[in-house]
Amino acid sequence: AQSVTQLDSQVPVFEEAPVELRCNYSSSVSVYLFWYVQYPNQGLQLLLKYLSGSTLVKGINGFEAEFNKSQTSFHLRKPSVHISDTAEYFCAVSAWNTDKLIFGTGTRLQVFP
């Protein structure tokens, strides 16, 4: 079985500062990794994904994430955040042999002016 741990439930940051949202996963088989963003009262939007290949993946809105197999981590980063990045961010994993996503509990990113 797979599990995902998002270490920070809330991350406050000032506008234009860098941010890192942490995600660790557990799995006995190979996995695919995803980050989704959820704005209030909306569904989830895919930010980026890691399937294979380069461990540094770039996504939409200037976000990037690095897959670290030895540390079983997939942290999300952005060098300079905007007010509009305020949202809930979810890390998710799926095993290579199943389609279902297992989500973490989410990290609320709050960007202050």
Added chain:
Amino acid sequence: DTGVSQDPRHKITKRGQNVTFRCDPISEHNRLYWYRQTLGQGPEFLTYFQNEAQLEKSRLLSDRFSAERPKGSFSTLEIQRTEQGDSAMYLCASSGLGYEQYFGPGTRLTVT
């Protein structure tokens, strides 16, 4: 590409009533998923379809829950004899050839 749509967006029902939600996936997507999200939590997998076949169901999906996808297009999720614990956001997602799942806006269920 009109995206995944869900209907209704909000549903308020009394305990004991039955409710049904509909999901229309992105056309040409053959896989469709249902998730449930409660306040402060990430989405939890409920079930998924490949075309019209229901391939996996979570143990979270009690006998009161049933999902269908006739003809492999839209899907419905029915909850019978609703309980207050069923109050949640019900999310639908679809995927095609890739591994990405595209989510709809969700149906928020409130059981009073």
